[in-house]
Amino acid sequence: MAEKTLLRHLDIPDFHKLDVYAAHGGYETARRVLTTMKPEEVVDQVKASNLRGRGGAGFGTGMKWGFLPKDTQKPIYLCCNADESEPGTFKDRAIIEWNTHILLEGILISSYAIKSHTAYIYIRGEFVFGAQRLEEEIAAAYAKGILGKNIFGTGYDLDVYVHRGAGAYICGEETGLIESLEGKRAYPRIKPPFPAVYGLFGCPTIVNNVETLACVPMIMQNGAAWFKAIGPESGPGPKVYCVSGHVEKPGLYELPMGVTLRSILYDHAGGIRGGKKLKAVMPGGSSFPILTADEIDVAMDFDSMRKINAFLGSAGIVVMDEDTCMVKALEIIDRFYHLESCGQCSPCREGTGWLHKLLSRLEQGDGKPEDIDLMDRICTNMMGNTVCVLADAAAMPTQSFLGKFRDEFVAHITEGGCPMKKRHAHGAESRQAA
Amino acid sequence: MSVQFSQETYKQFEEVLTHYPTKRAAIMPTFWLAQKEFGYLSPDAMEYIGQLLGLSPAYVGAVASFYTMYNKEPVGKYHLQVCANLSCTLLGAEHIIECIEHKLGIGLGQTTADGKFTLSEVECLGSCGTAPVAQINDDYHENLTPEGVLQLLETLSVQE
Numbered sequence: 191m192a193e194k195t196l197l198r199h200l201d202i203p204d205f206h207k208l209d210v211y212a213a214h215g216g217y218e219t220a221r222r223v224l225t226t227m228k229p230e231e232v233v234d235q236v237k238a239s240n241l242r243g244r245g246g247a248g249f250g251t252g253m254k255w256g257f258l259p260k261d262t263q264k265p266i267y268l269c270c271n272a273d274e275s276e277p278g279t280f281k282d283r284a285i286i287e288w289n290t291h292i293l294l295e296g297i298l299i300s301s302y303a304i305k306s307h308t309a310y311i312y313i314r315g316e317f318v319f320g321a322q323r324l325e326e327e328i329a330a331a332y333a334k335g336i337l338g339k340n341i342f343g344t345g346y347d348l349d350v351y352v353h354r355g356a357g358a359y360i361c362g363e364e365t366g367l368i369e370s371l372e373g374k375r376a377y378p379r380i381k382p383p384f385p386a387v388y389g390l391f392g393c394p395t396i397v398n399n400v401e402t403l404a405c406v407p408m409i410m411q412n413g414a415a416w417f418k419a420i421g422p423e424s425g426p427g428p429k430v431y432c433v434s435g436h437v438e439k440p441g442l443y444e445l446p447m448g449v450t451l452r453s454i455l456y457d458h459a460g461g462i463r464g465g466k467k468l469k470a471v472m473p474g475g476s477s478f479p480i481l482t483a484d485e486i487d488v489a490m491d492f493d494s495m496r497k498i499n500a501f502l503g504s505a506g507i508v509v510m511d512e513d514t515c516m517v518k519a520l521e522i523i524d525r526f527y528h529l530e531s532c533g534q535c536s537p538c539r540e541g542t543g544w545l546h547k548l549l550s551r552l553e554q555g556d557g558k559p560e561d562i563d564l565m566d567r568i569c570t571n572m573m574g575n576t577v578c579v580l581a582d583a584a585a586m587p588t589q590s591f592l593g594k595f596r597d598e599f600v601a602h603i604t605e606g607g608c609p610m611k612k613r614h615a616h617g618a619e620s621r622q623a624a
Numbered sequence: 625m626s627v628q629f630s631q632e633t634y635k636q637f638e639e640v641l642t643h644y645p646t647k648r649a650a651i652m653p654t655f656w657l658a659q660k661e662f663g664y665l666s667p668d669a670m671e672y673i674g675q676l677l678g679l680s681p682a683y684v685g686a687v688a689s690f691y692t693m694y695n696k697e698p699v700g701k702y703h704l705q706v707c708a709n710l711s712c713t714l715l716g717a718e719h720i721i722e723c724i725e726h727k728l729g730i731g732l733g734q735t736t737a738d739g740k741f742t743l744s745e746v747e748c749l750g751s752c753g754t755a756p757v758a759q760i761n762d763d764y765h766e767n768l769t770p771e772g773v774l775q776l777l778e779t780l781s782v783q784e
Contacts, residue, residue: 274750275747275748275750276748277709277710277711277747277748277752278710278711278748278752279748279750279752280750280751280752280753282750283750283751314750315656315691315693316693316746316749316750316759317750318762318763319762319763319764351643353643353652353653354652354653354656355652355691355693356652356655356656356691356692356693356694357691357692357693357694357746358690358691358692359747370652371649372646372648372649373644373646373648373649373650373651373652373677373687374648374687375686375687375690376690391645391646391649432752432753433753434711434714434752434753434755435710435711435714435715435752435755436714436715440711440752440753440754440755441753442753472710476709476710506752508710508711508714508752510714514714518713519710519713519714522708522709522710522713523710526709526710526747526748529747530747532690
């Protein structure tokens with residue numbers, strides 16, 4: 191896969207502009223789909239492609255679409271989840287800002303497939319530039335008859351609206367997103383009913399991630415078989431991997447699904463910064479178990495990751511070198527989940543707070559020997575006991591840190607604080623000097 | 625009630641209403657319009673929004689309080705929002721915050737006496753590949769260094 195698709199803007203200047211996108215074949219696929227195909231045929235094609243959601247859960251996109259009721263009298267809504275907030279993840283932002291029309295073409299084809307006439311792009315509030323870019327390019331598409339009434343003369347209508355979030359991680363959870371879009375506090379809903387049956391404004395709704403929707407035009411252009419041939423058949427396609435932390439070349443890398451984590455880190459991201467040793471990697475954002483340096487030969491696709499009790503998640507790869515204090519790292523992670531817990535369920539609201547409190551205590555040198563097992567027990571009681579998976583998203587990394595780096599947690603207790611602090615401070619100084 | 629949208633903002637508000645089948649769904653975009661026009665969501669502003677949308681002040685307050693980006697208190701002319709999540713901390717975000725605190729003589733959540741700067745620590749801004757990162761008002765500032773951030777503060781402090 192030599193040619194970039196999701197990051198094609200890196201090769202073509204001004205690719206975010208409608209005329210440039212159109213000059214490179216943009217919207218030809220949408221035109222062909224809308225003028226020659228039935229919506230059901232599009233759903234079948236996406237199902238056959240085995241496209242799986244890029245937001246984190248990896249659920250089959252075509253299958254999700256298939257859950258929509260066939261005979262509904264209600265409007266059907268498409269929500270593009272552009273609330274990218276998973277720590278370590280910054281791929282959707284790039285697509286929104288610089289490959290804007292691949293997303294809009296994906297929204298157009300997908301809306302047509304699910305028979306929706308209204309699509310909302312729920313974009314996190316911090317992405318002010320992205321929201322402006324979308325507004326401008328949506329307006330350009332309306333002006334050319336690509337959005338709005340009677341698109342390509344087919345009689346098909348689609349309105350696309352940008353809805354800005356305002357700083358709440360939980361809006362990335364699809365039912366939290368729906369509640370937020372309805373003008374409420376973003377408390378995730380109990381499922382079932384799933385959004386496909388009872389979603390936005392009580393109507394059938396599909397929520398798909400930015401990168402997922404951006405894959406739809408290439409599937410319709412090149413066919414399901416082409417897509418399936420990229421990486422493992424059970425979860426194929428090009429994938430944008432986000433690499434950050436202690437690497438020489440942090441950034442986005444579009445690679446075939448299933449490339450190994452080692453290859454991403456060493457062949458593409460330039461290896462560990464300053465020739466240091468790798469200590470650990472969060473491979474799929476902060477919501478999933480951590481990997482140690484000897485676990486990086488895993489293929490970065492949904493199913494291979496599950497085999498080693500890890501998750502591809504959002505492919506937000508955060509790299510930590512040998513000087514990283516794992517207690518401090520986990521304290522940051524659990525502070526995040528505590529702040530972002532919506533507060534609806536007590537195991538999550540209280541559990542994330544306890545974890546953060548215990549970790550702060552440990553990091554400050556006031557930890558007690560029983561704290562490690564206490565945190566582990568709290569995690570066990572959080573998981574599977576809440577409306578949404580935010581509690582699990584805090585508990586999973588916590589248990590994996592405690593299991594894989596237990597000696598560091600013990601050392602914080604026996605040595606009355608962080609044994610790495612001096613080295614850490616020294617590291618910061620030398621970085622400052624560099 | 626002492627606040628009201630300008631004519632231009634009211635027009636934008638009317639446009640926003642057409643995006644949704646319910647008035648309540650327009651609350652978030654209306655908050656954004658209000659924050660732009662009034663600087664922050666004061667109790668008066670929230671009461672006004674409630675009247676516009678047919679919602680009680682209690683409901684409006686409950687929604688506003690859920691979202692961290694709606695300022696319920698006035699903030700400085702430049703709102704320095706430094707990411708303190710994992711990737712940014714790995715690359716020295718704590719040091720960036722210390723530099724700002726030292727330079728401006730304020731702590732997290734505080735505003736300088738001249739009302740020019742407010743400093744906040746925020747969670748992941750989705751810019752981890754260019755960490756450390758801060759958002760100043762609407763704009764991202766990426767690949768921050770202590771020297772760079774001090775220079776940026778200098779530039780902003782002389783800007784009118």
